[in-house]
Amino acid sequence: MNPVVALRNVTRDFDLEHGGGASIKHLFLGRGRGRSEHFRALDDVSFDIARGDTVALVGHNGSGKSTALKLIAGIYPPSSGSVLVDGRVTALLELGAGFHPELTGRENTFLAGALAGLTRRHMAANVEKIKRFSALDEFFEAPVKVYSSGMFVRLGFAVAVHLDPEILIVDEVVAVGDEQFQRQCFDHLHELRRRGVTIIFVTHALGLVEQLADSAVWLDHGRVAMIGSARDVVDAYLADVNKAERERLRRDRQEEADLASAASGTDPAPLRDDAPGEAEQGSSGKSSRRGSGEAEVLDVTFHDTDGEAIDVVEYGQHFSIRVHFRAHERLDRPNIGLGMWSEQGWPIAGPNTRLADFEIDALSGEGSVDFTVERCPFAPGRLSISAAITDASTTHVYDWREKEFELRVVPSTGLSPTGMVEIAGSWSGPRPAPASARPAGPIT
Amino acid sequence: MSEASFPHAATSPRERLADVARYRPLVATFLHRDLRTRYLGSRFGWVWSLVNPLSLLVTYSVVFGVLLGADRGMDPSATGLRIFAVYLFIGLVCWNVFASVLQRTIDALLELVPLRRKVSFPILAPIVGMVSAVLVERGVEITLLTVVLAILGNVGWSLLAVPVVVVLVAAFAFGVGLLLAVVNVKFRDVGHLTVVFLQLYFYATPVIYPAGFAEQHLPESSLIRTLFLNNPTTVMVESLRDLMWDLTLPSSARMAMILAWSSLTLTLGWLFFRGRAARIGEES
Numbered sequence: 001m002n003p004v005v006a007l008r009n010v011t012r013d014f015d016l017e018h019g020g021g022a023s024i025k026h027l028f029l030g031r032g033r034g035r036s037e038h039f040r041a042l043d044d045v046s047f048d049i050a051r052g053d054t055v056a057l058v059g060h061n062g063s064g065k066s067t068a069l070k071l072i073a074g075i076y077p078p079s080s081g082s083v084l085v086d087g088r089v090t091a092l093l094e095l096g097a098g099f100h101p102e103l104t105g106r107e108n109t110f111l112a113g114a115l116a117g118l119t120r121r122h123m124a125a126n127v128e129k130i131k132r133f134s135a136l137d138e139f140f141e142a143p144v145k146v147y148s149s150g151m152f153v154r155l156g157f158a159v160a161v162h163l164d165p166e167i168l169i170v171d172e173v174v175a176v177g178d179e180q181f182q183r184q185c186f187d188h189l190h191e192l193r194r195r196g197v198t199i200i201f202v203t204h205a206l207g208l209v210e211q212l213a214d215s216a217v218w219l220d221h222g223r224v225a226m227i228g229s230a231r232d233v234v235d236a237y238l239a240d241v242n243k244a245e246r247e248r249l250r251r252d253r254q255e256e257a258d259l260a261s262a263a264s265g266t267d268p269a270p271l272r273d274d275a276p277g278e279a280e281q282g283s284s285g286k287s288s289r290r291g292s293g294e295a296e297v298l299d300v301t302f303h304d305t306d307g308e309a310i311d312v313v314e315y316g317q318h319f320s321i322r323v324h325f326r327a328h329e330r331l332d333r334p335n336i337g338l339g340m341w342s343e344q345g346w347p348i349a350g351p352n353t354r355l356a357d358f359e360i361d362a363l364s365g366e367g368s369v370d371f372t373v374e375r376c377p378f379a380p381g382r383l384s385i386s387a388a389i390t391d392a393s394t395t396h397v398y399d400w401r402e403k404e405f406e407l408r409v410v411p412s413t414g415l416s417p418t419g420m421v422e423i424a425g426s427w428s429g430p431r432p433a434p435a436s437a438r439p440a441g442p443i444t
Numbered sequence: 445m446s447e448a449s450f451p452h453a454a455t456s457p458r459e460r461l462a463d464v465a466r467y468r469p470l471v472a473t474f475l476h477r478d479l480r481t482r483y484l485g486s487r488f489g490w491v492w493s494l495v496n497p498l499s500l501l502v503t504y505s506v507v508f509g510v511l512l513g514a515d516r517g518m519d520p521s522a523t524g525l526r527i528f529a530v531y532l533f534i535g536l537v538c539w540n541v542f543a544s545v546l547q548r549t550i551d552a553l554l555e556l557v558p559l560r561r562k563v564s565f566p567i568l569a570p571i572v573g574m575v576s577a578v579l580v581e582r583g584v585e586i587t588l589l590t591v592v593l594a595i596l597g598n599v600g601w602s603l604l605a606v607p608v609v610v611v612l613v614a615a616f617a618f619g620v621g622l623l624l625a626v627v628n629v630k631f632r633d634v635g636h637l638t639v640v641f642l643q644l645y646f647y648a649t650p651v652i653y654p655a656g657f658a659e660q661h662l663p664e665s666s667l668i669r670t671l672f673l674n675n676p677t678t679v680m681v682e683s684l685r686d687l688m689w690d691l692t693l694p695s696s697a698r699m700a701m702i703l704a705w706s707s708l709t710l711t712l713g714w715l716f717f718r719g720r721a722a723r724i725g726e727e728s
Contacts, residue, residue, distance in 0.1 A: 014726070070725070073563075073564050074564035075560070075561060075562070075563075075564055075725040075726075076722065076723055076725040076726045077458075077722050077723070089564070091562070091563060091564065093562045093563075094562045097558075097559060097562035097563055098559045098562070098563055100477060100481065102481045103477060103480075103481070107477070107480075110473060111473050111477065113469070114467070114469040114470040114472070114473035114474075115470060115559075115563050115565045115570075116563075116565070117466065117467050117469075117470070117565070118469065119469055120469050120472075
């Protein structure tokens, strides 16, 4: 591993001053201890970021994510510890920061380049690309004070990503602009990532974390709660958020009940069972195992047509997914299901025996069940596999192992599909259009 | 892993003098931006930077020369020139270098603080650019003055030394400015106090009156007299008058004093600025 960014025992304090008149003296004397309150935004934080990695920082508001970004961007130094950065950093902490309202888009582009320490020649070579990317057309030559906020942001993003960053820092800023521009931004972030730019970003859109990031750092109250693959961290973070949410709901209802009883002076009001949000919304807390345990999913394996176990499956290959189980008691008419998730965490398919009208009389002891796929339809990549055994109604879960298994699909000879799966279908034609309803223009 | 594997921590928030050279485009951009935006939207643009000092010169000529009759009572220049407005204008030019550089340094830092909170860059470089823009304007003024002097026939080799004195005055003002600018980020009162101070200081400096005039009225060997005569701006204004009015080189004592003041404030200002600049991004 070749780190380009390293935080070593970084602590960052902020003084929240309460208008102490004496502090002008402290200013001259250096770090005088005035009547100020300390707030510790980061507490002994250490992590490394490898060259070319895309890393997300997740955490609650006020967990220190933005402070960490600003330290890496060199906005201010740490109170103790060291922040080591090897490479040109472009920080997108606010789009269009530093634009001068009287200057044109073109002039501001050069201004931003100068702030980043780039030569005029470099910017001159890129200015047309920036103009095209921002789609400002003739407004590019107009002072930015006449821009709409959308135009301002478009120029800001266009300039920032063309500043030739080696390390790009993005703070929740791509959540602006219209749908089309957002897509353009994401495409470009992907493009930078392909080019080997190290990207560090903060977002509350956890889907984006899984989609874009290789790894993630979860900060909690200024401390590192977890470092790991994006999916693991998001799953753990979500589980924690959901737990806290359930906790909060329970407390709220308790308080409500207490209030109600205090107000009425009679028995506590019965807790409403249909409270919204209560219904185990958190149990989608992924990568977790749940169930009552009468039966267990022991393992999930993959097999070729000869029944040989295989590690990877070729796209288009005939293969089976084998669910190994152990039933501790006889279970009548169980339902065995699978879940397939894309690398980005999106559900792709969820076959189960009940949907397929494949009835299993009963499970007992150890055994296995196969789900056979004629042609592997999944695009090459890694899929997460969930496996579950439930009762016939699927309401009672014996064992549910969410995303605990992995299926690796590799390309085969020939073309790979665009998208996540290949869908079955057939083409036919061409046929001439019916004479009566011929469209005006040629359609090919 | 050791720190040695990070040969160039690009985003070190520490200010280095070398960054001003490394970020030359940044200096140039802010210089250009300030010059461009100053007269943006005005039809005559740059002409205004000539009209303003010129109108002042004419006003002074009328008020002091014609109405107050100051021309008659004054000491003549090296070539026998007796136009008080020109004499005054030399002092004013010198004062303007001092006051505008000082003021601009303070304002420049304040302007850069919100930007520095979002982008990391060596903050001295754009300040140098903005101050340079002010110096360009002063340069126009001085050139205009030189042309007037040439027309009046009051020229000599000493004029070649004018840029040296002007640069030293600017360095002095820049040093003081850096000190005040840093404090002003946190305590905005400093900026307002500076305006008031500059007004008073203007009259404590022999700009609209000859230094000899004050010397006559201040008691011999008093503290206030010593202070007045050794006041850095007095020495600077007098030196510029030596060069442009009397067409001689200032005494070496004067030059040594200017040099001492400039290097002292510049060093102090820079050290104080460097110590605080890394934390500018967190100031509000």
